[in-house]
Amino acid sequence: MPASTVGFEAKMDHASLLKKVIEAIKDLLGDCTWDCTNTGMSLQSMDSSHVALVNVMMKSEGFARYKCERNLNMGISLASMAKVLKCAGQEDNVIIKTDGDSSTVTFVFGNDDGDRTAEFELKLMNIDVEHLGIPETDYDCIIKMPSGEFKRLCGDLSQFGDSVAISCTKGEVRFEAQGDIGTGHIRLSKKGSADKPDEEISIELEQPVSLTFALKYLNNFAKATPLSATVRLCMSNNHPLCVEYPMPEVGHIRYYLAPKIEEEAD
Amino acid sequence: MPASTVGFEAKMDHASLLKKVIEAIKDLLGDCTWDCTNTGMSLQSMDSSHVALVNVMMKSEGFARYKCERNLNMGISLASMAKVLKCAGQEDNVIIKTDGDSSTVTFVFGNDDGDRTAEFELKLMNIDVEHLGIPETDYDCIIKMPSGEFKRLCGDLSQFGDSVAISCTKGEVRFEAQGDIGTGHIRLSKKGSADKPDEEISIELEQPVSLTFALKYLNNFAKATPLSATVRLCMSNNHPLCVEYPMPEVGHIRYYLAPKIEEEAD
Amino acid sequence: MPASTVGFEAKMDHASLLKKVIEAIKDLLGDCTWDCTNTGMSLQSMDSSHVALVNVMMKSEGFARYKCERNLNMGISLASMAKVLKCAGQEDNVIIKTDGDSSTVTFVFGNDDGDRTAEFELKLMNIDVEHLGIPETDYDCIIKMPSGEFKRLCGDLSQFGDSVAISCTKGEVRFEAQGDIGTGHIRLSKKGSADKPDEEISIELEQPVSLTFALKYLNNFAKATPLSATVRLCMSNNHPLCVEYPMPEVGHIRYYLAPKIEEEAD
Secondary structure, three states: OHHHHOEEEEEEOOHHHHHHHHHHHOOOOOEEEEEEEOOEEEEEEEOOOOOEEEEEEEEHHHOOEEEEOOOEEEEEEHHHHHHHHHOOOOOOEEEEEEEOOOOEEEEEEEOOOOOEEEEEEEEOEOOOOOOOOOOOOOOOEEEEEEHHHHHHHHHHHOOOOOEEEEEEOOOEEEEEEEEOOEEEEEEEEOEOOOOOHHHOEEEEEOOOEEEEEEHHHHHHHHHHHHHOOEEEEEEOOOOOEEEEEEEOOOEEEEEEEOOOOOOOOO | OHHHHOEEEEEEOOHHHHHHHHHHHOOOOOEEEEEEEOOEEEEEEEOOOOOEEEEEEEEHHHOOEEEEOOOEEEEEEHHHHHHHHHOOOOOOEEEEEEEOOOOEEEEEEEOOOOOEEEEEEEEOEOOOOOOOOOOOOOOOEEEEEEHHHHHHHHHHHOOOOOEEEEEEOOOEEEEEEEEOOEEEEEEEEOEOOOOOHHHOEEEEEOOOEEEEEEHHHHHHHHHHHHHOOEEEEEEOOOOOEEEEEEEOOOEEEEEEEOOOOOOOOO | OHHHHOEEEEEEOOHHHHHHHHHHHOOOOOEEEEEEEOOEEEEEEEOOOOOEEEEEEEEHHHOOEEEEOOOEEEEEEHHHHHHHHHOOOOOOEEEEEEEOOOOEEEEEEEOOOOOEEEEEEEEOEOOOOOOOOOOOOOOOEEEEEEHHHHHHHHHHHOOOOOEEEEEEOOOEEEEEEEEOOEEEEEEEEOEOOOOOHHHOEEEEEOOOEEEEEEHHHHHHHHHHHHHOOEEEEEEOOOOOEEEEEEEOOOEEEEEEEOOOOOOOOO
C-alpha cells in the first residue's frame, strides 16, 4: 500500500497554544474537519446551532516543523481532542501526525528532558463537509481593543439582557443591553498605544455603525481571550460581525455572527 | 416638573466597599429600602424568614461627595444591585444617583483614566416599609475579636450542630456545639493588642452571659468579614445578640439575632 | 472505675499530617478501626467495595508524645474524623486521647500562642474487625517515581479508558489505556536522582511484569499524593499491586489492588 507513505507531520513548540485554540472553539463546534495542506492547518465550520461561523488558521510557518505531502481532511471530535490536550504538560511540545490513509491521528507530547513521552491516538471520523466561502468585505468600522476588556463587557452586559447593541462613532464605541432589571451601557473612548500597546483602543471608521448581537455567541467567542491580548471587531451595517483574535506569527481565529434583525441599523 | 430637580447623588471612591456591603446582606435580605437623608444612606430590615434584623449605616462623611436634597426611600432588589456591582472594576469609583421622582437609580463606574465609563440603571420598587426601632441596650458583655476568627469558628462548629452556645467569663469566651457525631468546643482567651491590633481579643464584662444561637444565621452574618478586620459581639442574657462589623470612617453593619429559648441562660 | 486510668494519648506536632492521612483514605473506607498499641497507631481495612486493601502505619516514634497503656481498638467514622480535622489551623498541633473504657475519642488542637484551643469529641463505634493478613512478597519489580507524576498519569489515562496496563522492563515503564475515543500511552524512562532526588525514577527488576488495573482505584490511591513526594509501585505477575506512600520518620500508607484477570500477564 504505497499510499501509506503519504504523510502529515507537524510539530509545535508549545502544546499549550493548540490547547487554547481547542478551548476557544470546542463549545461552539462539536465534530469538525481540519484541512491540512502545505500552507497550514485550517478549519471552517458553522456552530452546531448553525448561527455562527468559525474560522481557524494555523500557518505552516507557525510550526516548528511542518510536512504535508498531500492535502488531507482530518475529521475529529473536538471534545476528544480537548481531552488529549489536557494531558499536555505546561512546557511540552506536541507532534501531530497521521498517514494519508490512516484512520487515526497521533499526538505526541514531550519536552527537552526526554524522560517522559506521552502518545495519544484518536480515531478519525468522516464528516460531511459543507464548504462555506466567506466573502471578503470592506468593513465600515474596525475596532481594536484589549481582548480582556471585550470579554469583561460581554459578561457584564449579559447580566442585563440577551442582546448587546454596539454603536460606533469616530471617537467612541458604546455597548448597551437592557432587560427586566434595568439597562447597562459601557462606553470606551479611543486610547493611544504609547506605552502599553496591548491596552490600545483604536477605531477605523468609514461610516457610523449600529448593530445588535446575541450576547450568548459573543461570550462564546470570548473563550479565545487567552490566545491573544487584543481582539478586532469588524462591522458593517447589515453585514455579519467578524470578531478576530490574531495569533501572532501563527494565524488567527475568526468568528462571524449575523446581526439581530429587529434591532438592525437604519 | 420642578420636583425633578430634587436629587440624590453620592460618590464613593471605592466601588469595592459598596460591593462588600451588598455581599454581606443580599443572602439575608431580598428586596429592601435604602433610606437616604442628608446624614447618610441607611437600611434596616428583617431577614426574609423574619428572624434576624439587619442594620446598615453609611454616613454622608464616608462618601467622597454626598448630596441629598430631600429625604427619599429607594426600594431596590439587592440581587440586582449585586449584579450591577459585579460590573465594577477593582479600582473603580462609583456614583449613585436618582431624582426624587425617578423610577430608577443609576450607578456609574469609572476610574482616573476616564477612557471607560459604565452606567447601569436599575428599576426602583415600592416596598412596604415596616419601621423597626432598635432599643438601645446596655450590654452585659461585649467581645471584640478578629472577624476572621469568628467566621472560622462558626463554620467549624457548624459541622457538629445547628446551634452554638456562647458563654463568656472575665477571661475567656467559649463556643460549643453538639450533634450526632459528637461535640466541639472552642475557647478563646483575652489577648492584648500590643503589636497586632487586629488580632486583639477583648472582653468587657458586666456579668457573665450564656446564650445559644442558630449557627445558620451567624454564618450568614460572617459574610461581612471582608468589610472589617474585627467584629464585636454584644450580648445580654435574654436579649438579642448584636454582631457589629464596623466600617471605619464610613459606618457599620449590625446584625441582631434572638437567642434560642430552650438553651436560654438562667 | 479504676479501668478509666488506662489511657491512650498521642501528640502530633502537625495536625496537617493527620489531616492528609485521613483525606487519603476516607473516600475508600467508611468506618474503620484504628489499632493502638505501644508501637503505634495502625489501620488495615478493605475498601467498602471489598476490592482494595488499605494499610496505614503511624509509628509511636513519629509522634511528639505517645502513651498507650493498653492495646485498644478505636472504631471511628472517617467522615466525622475528616470534619474534625478540617477545624485544625495550618500551624496547629493535635492531641488524640481516649480512655480505655471511654465511648469517645477527643482531639485537641492548639498552637504555641495558647490563646485558642479547640476540642472535639467524637463518638466511638463498635465495628466488626476482619483481620486480614498481608503476606510478605518478594516483588518482581519495584518502581519508584514522583507521586505527582503517578497521580497525573492516572488522571490523564482515565480520560481514555477504565483500565491501565502497566508493563515494566529494565529501562522503562509503560502505562497504556484504551477506549472508545482512542488510546493513550505514557512512557517513563529511568532517571537519576543526582540533583533532584524527588524526581528520581528508579526500577528494580527481577523479571519483566505486565499487569492491568482498574484506574478508578489508582485514582483513589493517588489522594495520598500530598503526603509524600515519591510513590513506590511494587508488582509481581499474578499478584496484587502494592502502592506505597512513605511518610518519612512516621510510617506509610499502602494500598493493595488485585490485577484484572482478562489482561493478566502470561
